[in-house]
Amino acid sequence: PFSSCRPKVCIVGSGPAGFYTAQHLIKARPDVDVDIYERLPVPFGLVRFGVAPDHPEVKNVINTFTQTAKHTCCSFYGNVTVGKDVSVGELQQAYHAVVLSYGAEGNRSMGVPGEDLAGVYSAKDFVGWYNGLPSCQELSPDLSCETAVILGQGNVALDVARILLLPPIKKSVFLPVPTVCCLNAVCAELREMVNLPDTRPEMVAADFEGVKDAVKDLPRPRKRLTELMLKTAMEIPGEKEQERRNNASRVWSFRFFRSPIEIMADPDNKRTAGIRLAVNKLEGSGDGARAVLTGEVEDVSCGLVISSIGYKSLPIDPSVPFDSSKAIVPNSMGRVQQAAGLYCSGWLKTGPTGVIATTMNNSFDTARSLVEDMDSGTLDISAAKPGSQSISGLLEKRGVKPVIFSDWEKIDSVEMSRGEAAGKPREKLLTVEEMLQVARK
Template identity: 35%
Template sequence: MRHIAIIGSGPAGYYTAEAAQKLWGDDVRVDIFDMLPVPYGLIRFGVAPDHQSIKGVSRRYEKTALNENVHFIGNVRVGEDITVPELQSMYDAVVLATGAPNDRELDLPGKELSNIFGSAAMVGWYNGHPQFADLAPDLSGQHAVVIGMGNVALDIARILAKTEAEFEGADIVSHALQTLLSSNIRSITILGRRGPHQIMMTPKELGELAVLERASPRVDRDDLPEEEEDMVLEPGLRKSVNHLRSFAAIPESVHAEKPIEIHFDMFASPRAFEGDGKVQRVLVERTEVKQGRAVGTGETYTVPADIVVSCIGYRSSPIPDVPFDERAGKFANDGGRILPGIYCVGWAKRGPSGTIGTNRPDGFGVVDLIAEDLSSGVLGRSDKKGREAFDTLAKERDLDVVTFRDWKKIEEAEAAAARDGSPREKFVEIEAMIRAKG
């Protein structure tokens, strides 16, 4: 019998469990650990609350989770409640699938001013992550600046601009919804260092801006290259650039009809945050793209900003006893291998890149590595006890372990508490989750 511990219950974790089950069938036992009492990681806390169709992938993970040889072990902090060396003594392989939950810091003068947030914090706030439930962004001002040219920047701009009716069907948490509905934001500036041909935004997410009830997207025509230059782009990016061209063609009369403007300010690199205690402006330098890189021109100007959200990337969280690449913000690894018996997968392996689906081949790939190392004898003895050994330790340390059955009770309670038109009202405190499981 093979015993595998997976740390992290997001897409990478469950795809790895699915791969292990398909390879070894009844000859494997997989335990999926998570520091929170609830599973699904990025799906629950990262995907935008108004993108319920994307969140539907969790049904696939549930199919894997309900197999008898796969167990969810929630509310256990690896590195605190149990160490990685201890897990190694119990399991044939330990796979880190922890994702990249921390913001990459935008280290600029003025970063200490209030009302400046990273996207992980902001997204966690409106998605009900316990770590960010008390974030309390101040939306009393009129000007928001979102830094970044990826889909997360689009998500945040869209969420800031939506009406109450447009949140129908979303699982945005109530405390965030109420704050958003009382917002005074009237302009949202999306700052990007490079130009239209370098954006990381996908067509679907860009297209959503064109149909917002009270907001209109604006692109400066001068920022767009000649149309014939689009022909060298891959099809998805070409569609995205077409959306930007359509935004640039929106008549002023249409902009005038809507109270919120979402302005794409491209070739613009933030240089400092300015304000008296609280952010009031972003100092920006105009750039030009040379050989794919944004180069400053020396021309500067300011953009009004009563709140700033930086969407420039994410970092994994280091775990004691595991080599970590501080510069890259991920675990130090060679194609998924960290140390004998310790592996990583997904964003913990490659950094924050790719889509949710990218984690599936990643999960199958790391299981192939484990199989290779098992057959070659690299992983040593094969008499480890897996869950049996963990249960003994958990009892000794009085750990309040949450099982998948417990999670289903939490899920039922969230569904029962949902406001009209929402699939659930998430618990935002770990204590409340624990109480709900009974």
């Protein structure tokens, strides 16, 4: 049949990278069939499980992804874990090309004593918990403490802080890693923090000494951000703002030049009771400036420590090249090195930095490389390949039942109607079992 002569591509992972790669492929090569395999029964990766619930507008990209998923050339197979239910080698046998877009599901650890105590979490798990990721539902963190410490200075750290400032946590301390501040991407989020209802910032003015002189030489996004921090830290607020701050019941602050040395335990040696920090100072100037230890330490009492120091991609199949030092699949323009027919996009390709727009661009680049290889003959698409037909057979033999896109739409509609009843946009299903139950009705 005609369809068997079509080039067949499969994509592993249905986050922004997977969907944007699919979107570009379908547009550039209308003769291509694209199948997306996803570990969970639900699509959209970190758009569903990462993006903060108080940023619903960011989730609008789901509409574009849905259009792609419903395209006649595209199929979605959820509930299939590549590397476990089916190997990358088996996918390569069935498809002309395989694009790995499975994101970054690990996290960097702090490597300090006490990291395993109750009350210490990675931002990855904490975000997964408040966003309804099934594997993080057992976390159930105790939020009754007075102070939380967040280590890190990126968008994710600010997301976590905003969310924490909603429940009755009294104080949230920010502790960036001890490098020169590089808060380029978070200007909007910082503005949000400064204006967060019922909270007041408490910055340490001494941290900003000398910063004023450096501001004029900064590139534009960083300049605006630094000016906003300076204003918040140094300026005496107007009467109305002062009143708002006086009445605030919760406090947040940034503490620069600190790095964690140890998480301290309570007398029972079970829960975290505080964190010991090294105090750093800058040596050198400009891009060569480095934070070095001063020898001073500082203890902060807290009941919650969240380390937001980066996500990390993991290898899923021993046959796929993996650069453990950079935690990415080594590639040039999305072509996996020394692996013909294998491509990668998204955070797995670049490392876990960048927003959805960045991920979109690098995924379009990968799709372009793939199309170029098809057009030039570098990628052999002359022989017919079975695509999903053979993979479905394999999965059936292994007792794995994929969730297709119309099954996801059943889950979606149950979640939306539960949300409507609770007066919110969506009430997520929290276990894979329940998702599968709804999908199979």
